[in-house]
Amino acid sequence: MNASVMKKVRRVAERQHGRITWAELRKAGVSESQIRRLCGRGWLVREHRGVYLVGHKQRPREATFASALLTMGDDATLSFHAAGAQWEVLRGAVRTTVTIPPGTRRRGRPTITVHRAELPPEHVTIHRGLRVTTLVRTLLDLAAVLPLSRLERVFEQAQVLHKLDPDELAAEVLCRRGYRGTPNLRAVLEGAVDPAAVASVLELRFLRLCDAYGIPRPLVNEPLGPWVPDFRWPGAWLVVETDGKAFHATAAQRRRDAEKDAWLRERGYTVIRLSWSDVTRDPAATAARIKAALAGAR
Template sequence: MRTQSPNGRDRSPNGRDRTIGALADRQHGVVSHAQLRKAGLSGQAIGRAVRAGRLRPVFRGIYSVGHAIMHRKGWWMAALLACDEAAALSHTSAAALWGLRNAPTLPVEIIASGDRGRKHERIRTHRMRLEPSDSVVLDGLRVTTPARTIVDLAGGLSARSLRETVERAQDLRRFDPAKIGAALARAPSRLGGGGLADLLELLQPDADNARSHLERLFIALLRKASLPMPEVNAVIGGLKRDFVWPDPRLVVETDGYRYHASKQAQRRDRRRDRQLTALGWRPVRFTYEEVAFEPAEIARELITLLRR
């Protein structure tokens, strides 16, 4: 028999199961004790579900729903639920979610204002100020913005690793020096801030409007081969394109040496190329290895492409 609460919510066992299942689906397979109670489960019912294996404790008061193996986003969501509502994934965990760096799933790094979750060995909690503009929700997970993530990472990375992270952000179109500078200004004494500020200055557009080492290598290749200079970082279809020759309708994108190998990156690149084709442009891609180690071959290919 179906029973309803005064607000119309189905309180029958099947109704509660549907509610909990829908909630878990939205939260990467995990729910909190408070959410279960709100869905109509008593403390005793939750205990029975735990003993039966339908709920599996992850952190105190946080459960995975029927899953013996949790995926990465499930751990991230569980850690957020274990902390306060304003908590956000940060540091290495945020970098992994944004695709800026590879990082282990555990411990999950969180910025939080309260004490919840601080003493769990699988959660590394940072107590620091987090402005509303420094976090967003991505795939249901509150996370620091790419700019804030880079600022937080700066103090724990070597100069080389920090540059790789920033170049990765450039490659993914998640590098915004103005936003990074603003995040730094809000925390002027942050460890690593001076080195990051120096790196931002180094990566400012040069006289050619090039913004990365790879773009500068490609421009040097063009000059050595006496090829016509393109527009650099020009906008077509609402997106920045690395190198644009308007007359032959040619666009060259230079792909960072590590960062276009994943399936997600390849799908993004193909989508960008299809957009260009639909707009009447010819997209061509060269890898870091080609630009750095096969410049003569690229020059010969470009001569042919620019004649069309």
Template sequence: MYLVAAHHFTDAARIRGAVALTGGVADAQTALWWHGMVEDPPLPTTISAPTKRHRSPRYLAPLEIHRRDLLADDIEVVRGLSVTRRPLTLLDCVGVRSDATTLMDRSLQTAEVTVSSLTGALDRNAGRRGMAEARRVVEVVESDTESEAECEFADLMRAEGISGWETQLPIGRYRADFTWPEENLVVEVDGWAFHKDAVRFQRDHDKRNDFARRGLTVLAFTWHDVVNDPVGTVEAVVAVLRERRGAAS
């Protein structure tokens, strides 16, 4: 394999070379970048190579080779390169990237993928490494993600020993998801944006503005915040509680 002297060894050239060398398909984080779903090119280059090719080739850039035989429904050609389709690409990144579910949510919003395309890719690749965790995520997508997020948040507060909160407390004409009455703190927990239509978005916006006008501090978290960044979620709540409790003492 040669690179013409007039051409630079760009990230795209590195990935093209890896696919050609292995006879495989760009997958996971490499496919994510090739599809334009993230800005930063990945290292190592991730490739799905046929199981019959047992030899690991030497290459001048780091390679991560996944030995698996993909079906045609999970492969497409983008700008002349064979890559995994978006549904399988996103599923492959669950458990690998902390923002995988956020990227999946965004792709569902823009209709670049659908729930049925995700379940189809899951079924075709059932039993493969990482698919059990990906299946749990898709099951969340198919459910009431807002209720799921509220349950996750409540479990997180209990696990951290944070008390003093009430659920669904009436405030004016609304009910707050979580309220610390003594500290004038309200926490609103959202599901996946994919599930929220314009009417629900406006209602949540009006609800939080109403709470703020009443002098309440409002923190808002999504399912992704609670599940993927529990430490950050807890720290945000604790910071307000400490401030309020310190001021009252």
């Protein structure tokens, strides 16, 4: 990436307290692959969906993790809960946990939990500038210490944020028969779907609902005119929108939802909006509603 592009990025970020959006990066001439590389090097730090901090700016927790790695040596690796937090799949306060090779004399600190294990090179990576277990290895480790319900939420976040391929995790589980936590991982993988196109956990759960109740797979987040419907069955002229709080809570967001619905209905589409409760608490009734709409279009 040339200097003029970097200068454009810095100029935009300086106007926005060190932050820049994905769209602004692309407009400045940064390719998608370059964005991924800059994130991997820690020069861009993902703060929110589509929003990045520019220029090696670490949040307090990452500074704590970096300090722990420096304290424990070059071969120390963030693992377990700390790795989950670094990958942003584990929410809330976490203890700083690192894995070091067995046989070393280094000890933990009051604020650092130490695990001793030989990590294969393929289970270690650099993410947002810090040495950490890979996402798959992190899930394997967390499966041994988290209850199933929390592990399911972690797995969903991994699919949505990082497009984790369930087959990749399943292959690792097969190689680790007898490993503590594999029964929970098998249970999680039973309901897994391909996360390639989804943008939220709610969308992921709706796809799982479709699979569980025999509903034909829709098109997912494919543009239609000026809009991007969440789920669309073109042959049935049906659109389903999943309304999570993050993107449908404000008055402006609701106005856009209404404009989108009106545009779709003017062109002959039936639009069904589903809440988190519809998808997670009453899936049978929701599935029946979708099936009825599909049948009515035939």
